[in-house]
Amino acid sequence: MFASIEKVKELIVGKTPVIVAGDEALLRSLPAGNWMGGTIPYFMTPQGGQVSHTHVFVTEVPAFARGVHVATYDEQTISRIGVDSPENGYTILILPAFSGLHRRYALEAPSFEHLFLKVVAGWIAGTHLDDVGTIAPKVFAGPTGEMLDAKGVAMHIQLPREYQAKIGIVNTFEQGDGDEIQFPATGFEASECIVGGKRYKIGNYMAQAQLDIRLPLVANYNGTKCNVTIRTLDIPASKITFFAPVFEGVKYRHAKPVGDYAERFLAAIPHDIGEAVFCCNCVHNYTYGDLEGRHTGTLQGPMTFGEIAYQLLNQTLVHVTLSKRR
């Protein structure tokens, strides 16, 4: 829920485990307790999309959870995230944007042990877009009171046997009908691309194709559409950078234009998902989709610098829902 910091303090003092997204100054004011958080001032709220430096988004862990454990991870230990995630339950992970840890997770998470066997979701902490490059995004480990800009924080939530958690991905983008684009190396930037088996300087290709860089590149992971958002394009220098890595060997297509993002989004949300215990969406959907003051249904939460559904995604809504086993 979108709440005042006083409300969050009450929850923490009352020993309710919570995940908090909000302005750094607000998160710094929280007492030690069973919580974790990350910085971001963009939210999808019941009143629609908004920027706030006075309120936070707080997600309560279900009261029936069997166990809740907050842990921090660095570049050496992050590969254990899947192993540490409970056998029956879910893990919410928050990483600070632009850190070495963010980079390592983006590049290597798909090969982390047990990652896809468990339910690992989360988001990338950020700042107001005007503060990118001047203020470092932070994460917070409530039990120790730590504020971190180079480590990540995770909440491992164990569920009773009769419940199971499931990650859902809502992607309003589809692959367009244009060229199939590949990249010669894995990374957050590229100077060349491969189209139709031929290598092109990325500046020349992008200038010729006249692609709208607000739209992501979309890959089809055996039925799951995974986006990569373009961060910058320097045509004279022939350099493109991304908010998530492109992977060598993966075939991307530029996304189809969306039209009215909020309408498209509402249409894309499945009707039978039940109540989400976690949700985040992408700040680029907020800005490019012009969502300030507009609603995207019941799925609410922070609008972040990247989404985690096992691996790092861009321009995507990620949610975790619980169901009872039959």
Place this chain on the structure above:
Amino acid sequence: MIEGHVPHEFSYAAAGMLVFNLNLQWKRDPSKLPLLIRQVRTFFQKYQHLLGGDVQKLFG
């Protein structure tokens, strides 16, 4: 499936992402195939209740 010879769009996102990533790993190092097969087998065993429709389409 891991070698990419069986095109299939999974109804469960984790399955599609796992198989896709295992295919990338296999392309980088084909000698890892037995390890990758063990991973996909473990995944299918754990999530068979979510993958019934996919298994039916894949294996009849």
